[in-house]
Amino acid sequence: MKLRAIAFALVTVFCIATGCSGPASGPPGAGPTGVANPPFEGEPPAEPYVYEGETGVYGGMLVIPTAQDPKSFNGLTAGETSTTGIVNGPIYSALIGFDNIAQKIDNGLCTSIESSEDKLVWTFKIRKGVRWSDGEPFTANDVKFNFDVAFDKNIDNSVKSSFEQSDGTLPKVEAVDDLTVKFTLTEPNAIFLDNVGSTYLVPRHKWEESYKKGEFADRALTIDTRPEDVVGLGPFRLKEFASEQRVLMERNPYYWKVDKKGQRLPYLDRVIFRIVPDMNTMLSVFQNGEVDMHWNVRPEDYSLLKREEQNGDYTVQELGPGYNVLYIMVNQNTGKNKAGKPNVDPVLSEWFRNVKFRKALAHAIDRQAIITTAFQGLGTPVETFCPPANKVWYDKDASVSYDYSPDKAKALLKEVGLEDRDGDGVAEDAAGHKCAFRLVTNSNNQARVAAATVIKENLKAVGIDITYQGVEFNSMVDALQKTFDWDAAIGGWQSGNPPDPVLMKNIVLSSGMLHFSFPLQKSPSTEWEKRIDELMMANARTVDLAERKKQFSEVQHLWSENLPEIDLLVPNYFVAVKNKVGNVRSSPLATYTYWNIDELYLKK
Numbered sequence: 001m002k003l004r005a006i007a008f009a010l011v012t013v014f015c016i017a018t019g020c021s022g023p024a025s026g027p028p029g030a031g032p033t034g035v036a037n038p039p040f041e042g043e044p045p046a047e048p049y050v051y052e053g054e055t056g057v058y059g060g061m062l063v064i065p066t067a068q069d070p071k072s073f074n075g076l077t078a079g080e081t082s083t084t085g086i087v088n089g090p091i092y093s094a095l096i097g098f099d100n101i102a103q104k105i106d107n108g109l110c111t112s113i114e115s116s117e118d119k120l121v122w123t124f125k126i127r128k129g130v131r132w133s134d135g136e137p138f139t140a141n142d143v144k145f146n147f148d149v150a151f152d153k154n155i156d157n158s159v160k161s162s163f164e165q166s167d168g169t170l171p172k173v174e175a176v177d178d179l180t181v182k183f184t185l186t187e188p189n190a191i192f193l194d195n196v197g198s199t200y201l202v203p204r205h206k207w208e209e210s211y212k213k214g215e216f217a218d219r220a221l222t223i224d225t226r227p228e229d230v231v232g233l234g235p236f237r238l239k240e241f242a243s244e245q246r247v248l249m250e251r252n253p254y255y256w257k258v259d260k261k262g263q264r265l266p267y268l269d270r271v272i273f274r275i276v277p278d279m280n281t282m283l284s285v286f287q288n289g290e291v292d293m294h295w296n297v298r299p300e301d302y303s304l305l306k307r308e309e310q311n312g313d314y315t316v317q318e319l320g321p322g323y324n325v326l327y328i329m330v331n332q333n334t335g336k337n338k339a340g341k342p343n344v345d346p347v348l349s350e351w352f353r354n355v356k357f358r359k360a361l362a363h364a365i366d367r368q369a370i371i372t373t374a375f376q377g378l379g380t381p382v383e384t385f386c387p388p389a390n391k392v393w394y395d396k397d398a399s400v401s402y403d404y405s406p407d408k409a410k411a412l413l414k415e416v417g418l419e420d421r422d423g424d425g426v427a428e429d430a431a432g433h434k435c436a437f438r439l440v441t442n443s444n445n446q447a448r449v450a451a452a453t454v455i456k457e458n459l460k461a462v463g464i465d466i467t468y469q470g471v472e473f474n475s476m477v478d479a480l481q482k483t484f485d486w487d488a489a490i491g492g493w494q495s496g497n498p499p500d501p502v503l504m505k506n507i508v509l510s511s512g513m514l515h516f517s518f519p520l521q522k523s524p525s526t527e528w529e530k531r532i533d534e535l536m537m538a539n540a541r542t543v544d545l546a547e548r549k550k551q552f553s554e555v556q557h558l559w560s561e562n563l564p565e566i567d568l569l570v571p572n573y574f575v576a577v578k579n580k581v582g583n584v585r586s587s588p589l590a591t592y593t594y595w596n597i598d599e600l601y602l603k604k
Contacts, residue, residue, distance in 0.1 A: 040264045041253040045129035047111050049257040056259070056267040056582050056601030063272045063291045064594055065282045067444050068473045069243050073230045074221035075200035076146060079158040079506070079513060080477045081494070085590065086247055086273050090597055091133075092200035093233040095124060095143060095181070096193060100587035100595045105193050109138070109233065109256065119188040119543070124196075126179040131254040132203050133237040134228070140175035145204035145211075147173040155217045156513050156520070161506045162195045166537045187541040190548060191502045198503060203231045235266035235598035247273040257598060267601035278444040287312065292581055295592040297574035298447055299378035305576050314578045319588040321380050321389045322573035323494050326448070328365070328439075328455060329565035330358065330488045332518040334525060343484040347433045356412045358563040362402035364409035364462045365455055367568050374450035378572040384560040385507070386552075387570040389588065390499045393549065398556040402566075409462040420463050427463030436465035440479070441490035443470030447571070448490050455490070480516045491516065491565075494590055501552045502540045508555065509533055517564040528562045579603075 038058050068082035075092035078084050097108035107113060112125045130138040150159040151170040163170050165186050172184040189195065202221065206229060210220045221230060223241060230238040233256070236249035249271045257265040274291055276282045283301050286294040287308070297305060297316065305316050330352040333343040344352065351357045362383075371379040380388055383399040413419065418427040418435050427435040439456065441448040449470060456466045466488075471479070479486045493507060493514070506512040510521040510529040524530035532555050539551045560567075573588045583599040586592060594600065 044258050044264060045127040045256050047127050051257055051259045051599060053599060054583055055261055057604055058267050059269055060602035061270040062268050063274055064293055065276050065285060065291045066273045069275055071474055072222050073225055076202050077157040082473060088200045089591060090236045090249055091232040091234045094197045094200050096197045098197050100589045101585050105197060120185045122183040124181045128179060130256045132231050133252040133254055134231045135254055136205050139178045140181045142204045143181045144173050144175045145208060146201045149211055149216060158506045158513060159199050161509055161512050162502055188543055189540055190542055191500045194500060194503060201233060206231055236271055244275055246275060266598040279446050292578045293593045294576040297576050299375040299571055302574050314576050316576045317586050319573040321570050322588045323387050323389050323499060324492050325385055325387055325567050326492045326569050327565040327567045328490050329517045331486055333484050348437055348487060354416050355562055357416050360409040360412035362566045363405045365458050366404045370451045370454045371569055373454050374447045375571045379569045381569050382567050384556045385567050386556055393552055395553040395556055398553040400560040406462050426465045437487035438469055439466045439488045440469045440471050440486055442473040442476050444473060452490055505536055508536055528558050532558050
């Protein structure tokens with residue numbers, strides 16, 4: 001109650017100061033219910049994007065919880081969900097869009113998309129009159145600038161690997177004129193359009209100088225950037241960021257979409273992403289009415305929220321098995337840190353790099369116990385990274401089966417040279433090194449913490465001594481992507497939109513930034529990784545669906561056989577949204593309840 005009172009007081013004071021209790025004032029003109037239209041700037045594009053769904057009403061503020069501060073405000077280079085879940089969509093737009101429900105691409109910022117017959121040349125015509133959120137014109141040169149940055153070998157980002165061609169080159173991007181962009185490929189790319197739609201654009205006029213100075217990767221659009229410099233093409237623009245409190249956004253007055261009545265979107269005046277410390281707090285602030293949606297209802301909270309639907313004036317939706325695969329992995333990085341020391345202790349590295357050791361872990365972990373303990377029985381065991389919800393690409397027969405068997409785990413450990421030689425319950429190698437290491441996960445995710453407890457006990461039963469360490473989410477991301485200072489980690493990853501193999505390249509390829517067990521390899525460290533790289537690159541340039549499925553089934557098999565990560569389960573997905581929010585079209589694909597945030601409105 002104390003937390004609720006403080007939060008309410010903060011929001012109340014903020015609303016008094018900023019006038020967020022109702023529609024923004026503006027020039028006369030009635031909306032669909034007689035509410036004054038908000039103050040948009042200038043005219044919509046000559047050929048605006050027309051939203052054909054339910055017409056909403058203007059006004060009000062939507063409050064959405066999020067579990068972490070953003071690491072930056074750079075939508076182009078961001079790869080972690082703490083950033084992308086806040087900025088990509090609300091603040092930034094890609095050149096083309098994607099409908100999470102229909103599972104198809106739309107033209108987005110373009111009036112037309114054309115390709116040559118051989119799919120090697122793609123031409124995009126941009127809507128005339130589109131402006132950035134600061135009022136500056138959006139042109140083809142902005143698009144070229146973004147892809148120049150994304151394709152720069154000196155800038156790590158999650159975009160590059162999806163476009164990479166089999167010869168190691170990247171597509172050529174040209175601004176033909178102010179409203180025409182042309183991409184030239186050396187080979188067909190099966191989901192070239194999906195890749196374009198996953199590249200969120202930042203303005204050239206703001207960041208070209210920073211890029212030329214070599215500062216874009218580290219200094220552009222950091223969390224310390226002034227709100228007025230965080231300029232995008234999304235429906236909202238940044239107003240204020242208060243660390244560990246909130247990200248406040250206001251309507252982008254230059255937004256380029258209209259509804260079928262010709263009224264400019266978005267309908268909402270403001271959006272607050274309220275930063276909460278953990279999933280328990282996310283639940284309580286939703287129950288208390290302090291936020292308007294809960295986009296990740298844990299299975300253990302489902303029954304509680306379902307019982308209170310009527311009293312709470314909200315609706316809980318079950319979206320079926322999700323796309324978020326829970327996994328454990330060990331650090332296989334053979335590199336050295338800045339001090340010249342190995343990223344992984346050499347003794348641990350010898351074990352971790354041995355596939356028999358990883359298979360021992362796979363047999364030692366009781367997946368069903370994790371589902372029962374951490375997910376209230378609402379989940380599905382998996383043994384590869386492609387979840388069953390991915391109806392097109394999941395191949396159950398491609399996976400190697402790892403039944404729960406402590407005996408098999410002990411036998412494999414013995415083959416590695418690890419057994420309990422002194423009777424203390426912990427396995428040692430011939431030199432007397434104890435099989436002991438650290439296991440980390442983000443402490444604000446209670447399901448992962450609960451999973452860690454089960455895993456710790458499972459591994460103890462086969463002679464592996466685990467020291468569990470809960471860490472802050474962004475610290476964990478830094479360890480996985482920058483310092484590489486970790487032994488074992490529990491994580492999860494979500495399929496892209498759409499959930500196609502090519503959009504998984506940054507995780508699956510050995511050179512991928514998100515290939516966390518050993519990221520950013522200059523060349524594959526193993527033959528199986530080399531084969532996966534070959535298959536994924538071939539898959540990206542193959543158009544025939546049957547052939548692509550055959551290639552990807554082999555990838556799933558190699559992944560399951562060699563275990564760069566030990567995939568454990570997929571939880572069922574649930575969301576809850578206040579009934580006052582209109583145009584809700586929830587999806588198990590990110591960003592769940594607010595992927596269509598420009599269409600959402602508050603019912604009067």
